[in-house]
Every structure is written in C-alpha cells, then in structure tokens.
Amino acid sequence: MGQDSSTHPMVPVPEAIRMVMEETVRLLWNDQKPNPTTTLSSSSFSWSMLLNSVLAEDVMMKEPGYPDYNASIMDGYAIRVVGRSDGNNNDQDTEFTADQAETAAKQSSWTHRIVNKVYAGDGESTKRLEQGRQDDEQQSSSLPTAVYITTGAMVPDTYNCVVPIEECHVSEDSKHLRIAPSADLKPQTWIRPMGCDIPPGSVVLAKGQTIDPVAIGLILQSGVETVTVKRRTRVGVLSTGNELLLDPSLPKSETKGKIPDVNRPILLSLLSTYGSCCEPVDLGTVRDDNVDAMTKTVLHALENCDVVITTGGVSMGETDIVQHVLVDKCGGTLHFGRMNMKPGKPTTFVTVPVTDGFKKLVFALPGNPVSATVCTQLLVKPCIDLYFQGIPDSQGRIKIAKDETQTMQEIVQETCVHPEIMAKIAHDIVLDKKRYEYHRVQIESMEDGTYQVVSTGVQRSSRLMSLRNAEGLLVLPPAQGDKTKALKGEQYLVLLLNNTLGKSPMRIRDSVHFKKKARQMQVAVVEVLPTGFKQASKLEETCSKIEDALSGSNSGNARVVSRATFEESIDKLYPFIVQSRRDAVDFIVVYCFTSEGQFQYNLSVANTLNKHLTKCATSLALQARQGGASEDPKAALFEVVVGYVPEGDGSMLICLPDTGVQGALSNVRGLLKHGLNLARGKVHNHHHK
Ligand SMILES: Nc1nc2c(c(=O)[nH]1)N[C@H]1C(S)=C(S)[C@@H](COP(=O)(O)OP(=O)(O)OC[C@H]3O[C@@H](n4cnc5c(N)ncnc54)[C@H](O)[C@@H]3O)O[C@H]1N2
Numbered sequence: 001m002g003q004d005s006s007t008h009p010m011v012p013v014p015e016a017i018r019m020v021m022e023e024t025v026r027l028l029w030n031d032q033k034p035n036p037t038t039t040l041s042s043s044s045f046s047w048s049m050l051l052n053s054v055l056a057e058d059v060m061m062k063e064p065g066y067p068d069y070n071a072s073i074m075d076g077y078a079i080r081v082v083g084r085s086d087g088n089n090n091d092q093d094t095e096f097t098a099d100q101a102e103t104a105a106k107q108s109s110w111t112h113r114i115v116n117k118v119y120a121g122d123g124e125s126t127k128r129l130e131q132g133r134q135d136d137e138q139q140s141s142s143l144p145t146a147v148y149i150t151t152g153a154m155v156p157d158t159y160n161c162v163v164p165i166e167e168c169h170v171s172e173d174s175k176h177l178r179i180a181p182s183a184d185l186k187p188q189t190w191i192r193p194m195g196c197d198i199p200p201g202s203v204v205l206a207k208g209q210t211i212d213p214v215a216i217g218l219i220l221q222s223g224v225e226t227v228t229v230k231r232r233t234r235v236g237v238l239s240t241g242n243e244l245l246l247d248p249s250l251p252k253s254e255t256k257g258k259i260p261d262v263n264r265p266i267l268l269s270l271l272s273t274y275g276s277c278c279e280p281v282d283l284g285t286v287r288d289d290n291v292d293a294m295t296k297t298v299l300h301a302l303e304n305c306d307v308v309i310t311t312g313g314v315s316m317g318e319t320d321i322v323q324h325v326l327v328d329k330c331g332g333t334l335h336f337g338r339m340n341m342k343p344g345k346p347t348t349f350v351t352v353p354v355t356d357g358f359k360k361l362v363f364a365l366p367g368n369p370v371s372a373t374v375c376t377q378l379l380v381k382p383c384i385d386l387y388f389q390g391i392p393d394s395q396g397r398i399k400i401a402k403d404e405t406q407t408m409q410e411i412v413q414e415t416c417v418h419p420e421i422m423a424k425i426a427h428d429i430v431l432d433k434k435r436y437e438y439h440r441v442q443i444e445s446m447e448d449g450t451y452q453v454v455s456t457g458v459q460r461s462s463r464l465m466s467l468r469n470a471e472g473l474l475v476l477p478p479a480q481g482d483k484t485k486a487l488k489g490e491q492y493l494v495l496l497l498n499n500t501l502g503k504s505p506m507r508i509r510d511s512v513h514f515k516k517k518a519r520q521m522q523v524a525v526v527e528v529l530p531t532g533f534k535q536a537s538k539l540e541e542t543c544s545k546i547e548d549a550l551s552g553s554n555s556g557n558a559r560v561v562s563r564a565t566f567e568e569s570i571d572k573l574y575p576f577i578v579q580s581r582r583d584a585v586d587f588i589v590v591y592c593f594t595s596e597g598q599f600q601y602n603l604s605v606a607n608t609l610n611k612h613l614t615k616c617a618t619s620l621a622l623q624a625r626q627g628g629a630s631e632d633p634k635a636a637l638f639e640v641v642v643g644y645v646p647e648g649d650g651s652m653l654i655c656l657p658d659t660g661v662q663g664a665l666s667n668v669r670g671l672l673k674h675g676l677n678l679a680r681g682k683v684h685n686h687h688h689k
C-alpha cells in the first residue's frame with residue numbers, strides 16, 4: 001500500500017463530502033477548534049470589523065440604560081411642573097401649574113425667568129448665560145425658573161417638563177418667558193427618561209445573531225466595552241507550481257511557458273463571498289520542485305490557518321509532491337486521494353495535527369482552475385460553514401449513540417451542503433466514459449415551475465469559460481453499456497453554485513445527492529500469511545473468485561477496489577481496515593493461508609479481528625463455514641469470523657481460510673448484504689430509479 005495516488009480508489013463525491021463533514025464534526029466534537037471566539041474591545045470597534053460577524057454572547061444594556069440621561073425631545077424650555085413623581089419636589093414654589101399659565105395669558109405677564117441654556121452635548125455644569133444676568137434676575141424676580149433647551153439635550157434634574165418653543169412667548173431681552181395655556185404641563189412631557197429606549201439589563205442583541213447595520217448602532221448604544229463574536233475561520237490559499245508567473249512585468253521572452261496564477265485570486269475572492277464565516281488568507285505561491293521549501297510553507301500556513309487549500313501538484317507527475325509533503329513530511333492523515341468526479345479527480349483531503357494538539361483541515365485540489373473552483377464549492381464551502389457554525393442544533397434529531405462514530409454519523413446527517421434541484425436537460429450531452437461528470441450549466445426557470453439546464457460548452461477542466469455564468473453542476477453518471485448520452489428532456493440532479501434561485505442548503509439527511517443507490521458493492525481484499533511463508537500469493541485469482549461469489553443478479557455486482565498482502569504483523573491490518581471503510585468499502589475479506597500446521601495462525605488472526613468488530617454474526621460465520629466446506633471439506637477445520645466494522649458508514653468484515661472462499665461467500669451473499677444494511681441502520685435498500 002504505497003502513497004501513490006493511483007492506488008486510491010475513486011471515492012464517490014457524496015462519500016468524499018461526507019468524510020470531510022465527518023472530520024470537521026469530529027474536530028468540533030473534540031474541541032479541536034482553537035480560539036472559537038474573538039473579543040473586540042470598544043476602543044477598537046470599527047463598523048467594518050463588526051459587520052456580518054456573528055455574536056458569540058448576548059449584548060446586554062449597561063446601567064442606566066439608553067439614553068443614560070433624561071433627554072429633551074423638543075427644542076423649547078424646560079420647567080418644573082406639579083406632580084413630579086421622583087420625590088424631588090420639595091421646592092414647591094418653583095412648580096408651575098396650568099392655572100398659572102391661564103392667569104399669565106390673561107394678564108400678559110411673564111411666567112418664568114430664563115436662567116440658562118442647555119444644548120445637546122452640554123454636560124451638567126455648562127452655564128451658557130452670564131453670571132451677572134442671573135444674579136440680577138434672582139434679585140428682581142420671584143418667578144419660577146426655566147432653561148432654554150435643544151432637542152436631545154440633557155434636562156437638568158431640577159426640571160421635569162419641556163415646553164416646545166412654539167408654546168412659549170419670550171421677552172425681547174430673552175430674560176422672561178410666558179408659557180401658553182395650551183401647553184401640556186404634565187410631568188415628563190417631551191422628555192425621554194433615562195433608559196426608556198433600552199432599559200438597563202435588557203438583551204439588546206442575542207447570541208448567534210449576525211451583526212447587521214442596525215445591530216452596530218445598538219452595540220454602540222448599549223455602552224458595552226467589549227463584544228464577543230465567533231472567530232472567522234481562517235482559510236489559507238496556496239498555489240503550487242513552477243509554471244506560475246510571479247512577475248507579470250517581465251518581458252514576454254522571459255516568461256515563455258509561464259501562466260498567470262488564476263487559482264489563488266479565484267479562490268480567495270470566492271471565499272470572500274462566503275460572508276461572515278471566513279477570513280481568506282493569501283498564502284502566495286510555492287515551487288513544486290522543492291519538497292523542503294513546500295513543507296516549510298505548508299507548516300507555516302497550518303500554524304496560521306484553520307483550513308488550508310492548495311492547488312496543483314496532486315496527480316501523477318514527478319512534480320506532484322503535495323500529498324507527499326502533507327502526509328509524509330507534515331504527518332497528516334490522508335482521508336481520500338481521488339474522487340469519482342470530473343473535474344476534480346485527484347482531489348485530496350488530509351487532516352494534519354499541529355502544535356497544541358489542534359488538527360487542521362487541508363484540501364489539496366487539482367491545479368486545473370475549473371477543478372479547483374468546483375471542488376472548493378462542493379467540498380470546502382460546506383466544511384467551513386460547519387466549522388464556523390459549530391455542531392448543528394438539531395432540535396433533538398441527533399441521537400447520541402454509545403458508539404462515538406455512530407454519533408458522528410448522526411451529526412453529519414444534520415449538516416448542510418449545497419442546495420439542489422432536479423432539472424431537465426435542454427439538449428443531449430455525451431457521458432464521460434469512466435467518471436461522474438459535474439457538468440457546468442445555466443439554469444432556466446420554466447413557466448410550469450420546473451427547471452431546464454443548458455451546458456456551458458466544452459467541459460475541459462482547464463477551460464475556465466465552462467464556469468463563466470455557470471449556476472449549477474449537473475450530476476451525470478458515467479456511460480454504461482449502450483447508454484452513452486444523457487438525452488434532451490431527461491431529468492437529472494443539479495447542485496447549485498449560487499443562491500439565485502433562493503434555495504436553502506440541503507441537510508445531508510434530505511439530499512438526493514447523498515441518497516445511496518443500489519450501487520456496485522465495493523470490496524477490499526487482504527491476504528495474510530505467516531512470516532517466511534514460502535508460497536506464492538493467490539491475491540489475483542482469489543479476488544476474482546470473491547467478485548464472482550459476491551455478485552448476484554438482484555443484489556448488484558461486487559468489485560474489488562483495493563487489495564493488499566500482509567505478512568504476520570496483524571497490527572498493520574487495522575489501519576488498512578480503517579482506510580478501507582474510509583474508501584467507502586462495503587465488504588472487507590481477509591483470508592489466511594491454510595497449508596499444514598497453520599491452524600494456530602488462522603486462529604490468532606481470527607481472534608485479533610474479532611476484537612475490532614461489533615455485532616459479530618456467529619450464525620453467518622457458521623453458514624459461511626458450511627458453504628466453504630461444501631466446496632472443500634478442509635475448510636471446515638478453520639475459523640470463520642463475520643462482523644461489522646462500525647466506523648464511517650460501516651463495512652462487513654469476513655475472515656476465512658484461503659480455501660472454499662467462493663463456496664463460503666456465495667452461501668451468505670444475500671445475508672451479508674442484508675446484514676450490512678441492518679447494521680448501517682437501513683431498513684430498506686435504495687434502488688436505481
Ligand atoms: N498521468 C496522469 N496525469 C494526470 C492525471 C492522471 O490521473 N494521470 N489526472 C489529470 C487530472 S484529472 C487533473 S485534474 C490534473 C490535476 O493535476 P495536478 O493537481 O497535479 O495539477 P498540476 O499538474 O499542477 O496542474 C494542472 C493544470 O493546471 C494548471 N495550473 C496549476 N496551478 C494553476 C494556477 N494556480 N493557476 C492557473 N493554472 C494552474 C497547470 O499549469 C496545469 O495545466 O492532472 C491530470 N494529469
């Protein structure tokens with residue numbers, strides 16, 4: 001099992017996305033997200049930092065509420081009237097009543113003397129009228145006092161009513177005032193009392209809310225010193241390749257064979273359209289002929305980002321070193337190295353541990369610009385949405401299973417991916433011979449509420465024009481037998497690349513893209529033999545026997561997608577099993593050599609495997625053993641183990657002797673498939689439409 005990408009099975013795209021989501025969930029579940037929140041201090045608030053951020057904590061109104069003083073609602077005069085309820089009315093003679101206004105109107109006498117002016121923004125001690133004048137007034141008059149006040153200004157504590165300027169008659173020398181009898185002279189008239197707009201202690205904005213323009217205003221009014229928001233996911237983009245033109249100002253003669261780096265600008269700007277969840281980080285470019293230099297760049301990127309996207313260098317060429325750097329040099333775990341997809345086949349997904357025990361997610365995308373862009377949309381977007389939002393609140397739909405992996409699966413089912421629709425195609429499209437094609441299309445809404453899609457033309461992965469104005473990805477299966485074309489009028493699934501149709505993201509649980517079809521059963525085969533065992537491998541012939549035994553007309557075909565030989569060290573077997581299930585394998589068949597004297601070995605392999613299985617199916621094992629014995633009586637002497645490997649979607653493992661393989665498997669074929677479906681929690685099989 002080398003790391004060469006050609007040995008990686010082509011993982012179906014939905015399975016690949018599911019693995020990405022599972023790793024993301026696992027990381028969140030295990031608190032492996034560093035600094036999930038950021039606290040912004042009011043001294044550094046700027047609207048651009050706040051806008052579109054998501055609150056990680058409630059914003060509460062500080063004492064004494066907003067406004068934090070009694071404010072005038074009108075331009076006019078503040079006076080004191082009878083009935084103030086604040087217990088501060090011991091100075092009875094300065095209180096003014098409607099009767100007094102009435103009398104003054106009849107007599108054309110003044111009702112108040114004006115002792116000050118208060119403008120909006122003035123503090124309590126502001127004195128705008130000259131001292132001399134006040135002294136003068138105090139001596140010459142016993143009228144109650146009033147102050148001129150503007151809208152929004154602080155009403156001094158000694159006053160409890162504002163009379164708008166329209167209801168005041170002011171003496172020519174601006175020293176006296178007559179209040180019109182029409183004025184409303186109740187306490188608090190035209191005053192916004194302290195805390196009336198936002199009472200102290202109230203929740204101004206709730207946790208989880210996205211900060212919109214109004215929320216910015218409310219945060220500022222709330223008087224809080226800090227706001228805690230969810231930290232945006234830092235997503236780094238690194239282009240790899242010596243062909244990238246680093247200095248566009250160089251003369252043409254010096255740049256032959258170089259091309260502009262389009263991936264980095266495309267992906268960085270695409271990420272910036274993902275809104276509040278992500279902070280794109282430009283990691284520049286790196287050469288593809290220097291493993292150490294690339295390793296250094298990647299390690300630095302991993303320290304600084306939560307998610308890293310690289311483009312280029314993941315296929316089969318001598319300079320395709322990215323996987324080597326990520327796995328061998330950076331110690332990453334490879335989750336998949338190829339997808340059954342055009343464009344995007346060599347897409348590679350790795351998780352890499354960094355210091356502090358945090359794990360980072362790395363998407364090593366193909367260099368072709370279309371492949372890189374489409375794979376970012378399909379795989380990276382849902383991942384960073386999930387990483388930012390955290391484990392979905394499922395309103396109780398998530399069953400917490402005893403087994404952690406099962407719980408993860410449950411959570412993954414609740415996570416969201418691209419929106420999707422069904423649409424008819426407007427013209428024939430030739431199907432790819434081998435791979436599912438995610439064909440770029442434009443979408444037309446028809447009058448009857450259905451959709452029709454039109455291809456964007458030649459779909460070569462280098463042809464960025466195929467993405468120009470593309471609105472969706474039409475999911476086309478590979479050609480099969482006579483079916484070499486998708487025909488005009490046929491209906492297919494379309495994954496949406498933008499939100500022009502106003503469709504919501506799909507929960508994986510509900511997504512048609514993720515619905516399992518009765519597809520080819522995928523099988524991993526392992527041959528195990530004791531050390532120094534001198535017998536030629538029978539892997540090839542046994543694999544074809546296994547394929548035949550597991551294929552049946554009404555239960556679909558089986559295909560061996562990975563195979564390996566292990567000598568002695570059964571310890572190595574478990575990582576292979578884990579990898580097999582990650583490759584979405586249905587059955588793992590382990591067979592042991594059984595020449596004379598190998599009973600003990602067969603027993604120890606069987607016992608070791610037994611430990612890793614849940615739901616050991618002893619009756620199935622017995623039946624398989626009987627089937628094996630009917631082919632070769634000797635097979636009855638050896639151990640058979642059948643059980644369920646719970647990780648991921650789950651696989652069925654069958655450990656048996658190297659003889660009677662076909663008889664054993666064909667005897668339990670139907671039961672194995674049924675057992676797998678039961679163990680996977682599926683009551684019904686899903687069939688092709
Ligand atoms: N022998 C095989 N060759 C290839 C296979 C294969 O299975 N066997 N797969 C092909 C497929 S499918 C794809 S997709 C590409 C992906 O290759 P890489 O990821 O290794 O990418 P590169 O070889 O580095 O580049 C591919 C292509 O894209 C151009 N490129 C790269 N980076 C950028 C950039 N930042 N901006 C613009 N264009 C870029 C590069 O020049 C190449 O033309 O591999 C096939 N080969």
Ligand code: MOO
Nearest residue numbers: 343344345371461
């Ligand atoms: O998968 Mo590649 O992305 O065809 O061109």
